[in-house]
Amino acid sequence: MIGLHAPPAVGACCCVLKRDDWLDLARKLDWELSYVSEREAFPEVQSGHPWLPHADWAGWDEPFRTSYPEYVAGQHAKEASVAAVREAVGRVEDFQRLPRGWLEGLKLHAATLPLAEFAAVVGNLRAARFGRDSAWRSAALLGALDEMRHTQIPLTLMHDLVRWDPQFDWTHKFFHTNNWVAIAARHLTDELLLASNAIEFAIATNFVFETGFTNVQFVGLSALAHGVGDRMFEKMVGSIQTDEARHAQIGAPVLATVVKHDRRYAQYLLDKWFWRSWLLFAVVTGFSMDYLTPLEHRTSSFKEFMHEWVLDQFLRSLDEFGLERPWYWDIFLEGLDNYHHMVYASAYSYRASVWFNFVVPGPEERAWLRGKYPASWPDYDPIWQRISERWRESDLGNDFAVHGTAIVSFCDLCQLVLSNGTPRANTARVLDHDGRRYVFCSRPCQWIFEQEPERYAAHKDVVKRVLAGEAPANLVALVQRYFGLDHDTWGKDAFGGDYPWLERRPA
């Protein structure tokens, strides 16, 4: 038993124990097992590698040390606060006043967030049972309750908007479809949140994904929402962030113990999960910051945001733990200048395959992007000039006149489109493994696959499903019958090609 203090002397004024006198009885109480061994109660397959006796975890702690009554009181106050903002500015009319591009970013975030959070309930509950110290298990249990809340808030808020715009229905529908973005998101979250053991979950989710990416992302997005005037989204992500800031603290003490006993494995988990997290993060947040947020409300580029909020902190953490930068760091830095631009231009030209609308960057936006990305933007400008030119020659609202028709290809690891590298040099690579041919968008994706091929080899990307006859080869049929979209919900140009800066040719 850990952390028991002697009771106060008889006769002392002690009707109620002080918090520190009882707290560890509630959150840090590990029993000595007698009916089963420690290995049986905490098998490695669930608890994770390295398997260590409890004595090696006994010093585990996190700074919040929240008791259940404190948790309930705190969450109740947060819920009341979100409800008050919803009452004041959460009506359909309030959303209708927001800039069109911003609403599209909202649909993107709203779909990718809530059911990923729901999957995180499972990951947290696994840690609440198989985490190797009781304080870790206690914190993870509160984390599971947090994630339930993060599921329910966006589902509730966006539900009211469905009667106005059916694309908001994808807030709930997205993860249940075979849409290509959903396949990619599930491939990530199934491994990250549902299939990972307690140690991998703590390092991958709590340390890399939450501490490294989403915790600070929520701070940035909240500020951006404030600028745009979206008080509801600002409140929602701000409220979620306060939970994330607490349960993300599980990651660092787990990582510290793993580094001490198996540094190489710790480095592997970090390298793998930073890359996997980055790709999806770049799509969701990169699109919103550099394309969908109206120019007058942008405070920094996605790249600047990444440097200020993600990289500085991540590199400091690596130093703190004596770990190296991921081996692909130079590839990642090049990706900061390119990846979300590559995917956005690609996705724009296949927008009917997703559930939100897109905006063409006009001359002012392109000038802004040129200033923010001087090294890479010259490769993207001609692409947007061609797309603009196509709109100039097409009828307003005729989206399919400015749309791709070929089937696109997907990475066998991240399941996202083969859009890594640059327009001059796409970094896709082919690998033959056990008699089957795989394609990857990048060296890091191939490397992740090769570390644990048994984990990934059986999964089919969209192209393999088409070739196997499981999905239609015709693009329109693929969009409708396999991706789950129809005319009301598939993505369009948010302005139907009708931009004030785009002078049309006389008919």
Added chain:
Amino acid sequence: MIPLYGFLEGDTIGLLVLANADDSIAEVARKLQVAARLRAAIDGPVTVLYDGKPVHAASTVSEAGIKPLSRIDVRRGPAA
């Protein structure tokens, strides 16, 4: 039908190109350029790379030994 991953220089995405075994390399390059033309185009001659090496424009897919699900690149430059 031989499915290939096609990458046009200047484009942002790899596209699935369905080639026939007796298609010339020039025809495969044309199919990819048509599929990508909304975003990118190459004015003038192109060269096709398979396994990073140029292949002759007049040879067929089967003569060039291109296997299904291989990567081909269409780049600026004189045809081989």
